[in-house]
Amino acid sequence: MAAPTRTPAPQPIIIAVEPFGGSIRNHSPLLPLVYWDDAAVTRGDGVFETLLLHKGKPCLIDEHLQRFQRSAKLLDLPEPKAEDWRKATAMAAEQWAEKTERDAKLVWTYTRGRPTRDPQQPHPTAWLSVTAIDDAVLRQREEGVKVLSAPRGYVLHTDDGQEGAQAAPWLVVGAKTLNYATNMAALRWAHGQGFDDVIFTEGEKVLEGATSTVVTVRGNKLRTPLAEGILAGTTQAAVFAHAEAQGWNCKAKPMDLEYLCHKADSVWLLSSVRMATRVRRINDIKLPKPDNEAELQALFQAALGA
Known part of the structure; x- marks a missing residue:
């Protein structure tokens, strides 16, 4: 008997989160977002959180926000603004629900960004991604x-x-x-x-x-x-x-x-x-x-x- 056909996973959702009051906007998953000299690429210098998106709702968002901000503090990064990440997460959850009812992996990423003249004043790079959960998981x-x-x-x-x-x-x-x-x-x-x-x-x-x-x-x-x-x-x-x-x-x-x-x-x-x-x-x-x-x-x- 042939294996059942699985519905193809929707295309990932990427939302760029500009720190310091900048825009929160969709970014094409087919286009680059991070520069070659970003600290995430050259040093693995940054923090992240992974949330479960279940039935269109992010699970344990308050708990993840607390750990996200605590991780940033430990790395001497500017504190991520909770309202920005809540807004971006709500946008992503709504867009994913329009595509599918499948559970998804929602990841916040916050890096030290590109080198600046003042190491004490980093300008972070930040984005959110939503992808389908692997069948193996x-x-x-x-x-x-x-x-x-x-x-x-x-x-x-x-x-x-x-x-x-x-x-x-x-x-x-x-x-x-x-x-x-x-x-x-x-x-x-x-x-x-x-x-x-x-x-x-x-x-x-x-x-x-x-x-x-x-x-x-x-x-x-x-x-x-x-x-x-x-x-x-x-x-x-x-x-x-x-x-x-x-x-x-x-x-x-x-x-x-x-x-x-x-x-x-x-x-x-x-x-x-x-x-x-x-x-x-x-x-x-x-x-x-x-x-x-x-x-x-x-x-x-x-x-x-x-």
């Missing part, structure tokens, strides 16, 4: 993922016991920056080994996924790793807030691979676009499907307004 939502554990590659502490920002005050811990080359390399490595994703570790300590937050379920307890250098997850925070209101016990705590592989009832990767994806294998250990998977999926989706 949709399959992972339904089928779950196989993951490899891998060292993050650096340790945030010094010999005298300082950790995190104290150990490396110049390191922008907690900012969602454009410099994702290492994360993408980790994913390519995992794919080459026949796996879908990576969970970063420090020794046996669990940190986070390459593009996601780790969450475990055991009884009525939801847990996420507590460790230095983990990017705060907007999806995880929304899930915990909603779950606590439903009577779940939610907490961040240090955890190791032993807990994930042998003690937790189920392990999940949470992210904006993929939402909640069950981990069905870690390295060579197969994780059983939990009896309450449908209940958990409903809980996660309700938290995200999906």
Whole structure:
């Protein structure tokens, strides 16, 4: 039997957001937008946020705005104006809804821009994009993922016991920056080994996924790793807030691979676009499907307004 024909994805939507009170306008996805010497191109110097566009509505926009502004502050960028990004997002959501009912990935990008005479006065480049979600991501939502554990590659502490920002005050811990080359390399490595994703570790300590937050379920307890250098997850925070209101016990705590592989009832990767994806294998250990998977999926989706 022939595979069902899928409706072609609509053309991406690009909206340029001019900082400092400039215009907010559509830009053709067929034309260039960024200059050759933009800091995003030459240095990966900038920040971004990825939102889920579901049924024409951006999910968790307030939470993403807070992290977007916090990331910009950590990189000494001018504060992104919330009203500009809300306006651009509303424009994009309306235009996408006119094209299709499909879920989409909506990305805000904010760079240091082109070099200026005064390094303390950057003139950022900013834009928003909307693209269809890959079929592979949709399959992972339904089928779950196989993951490899891998060292993050650096340790945030010094010999005298300082950790995190104290150990490396110049390191922008907690900012969602454009410099994702290492994360993408980790994913390519995992794919080459026949796996879908990576969970970063420090020794046996669990940190986070390459593009996601780790969450475990055991009884009525939801847990996420507590460790230095983990990017705060907007999806995880929304899930915990909603779950606590439903009577779940939610907490961040240090955890190791032993807990994930042998003690937790189920392990999940949470992210904006993929939402909640069950981990069905870690390295060579197969994780059983939990009896309450449908209940958990409903809980996660309700938290995200999906």
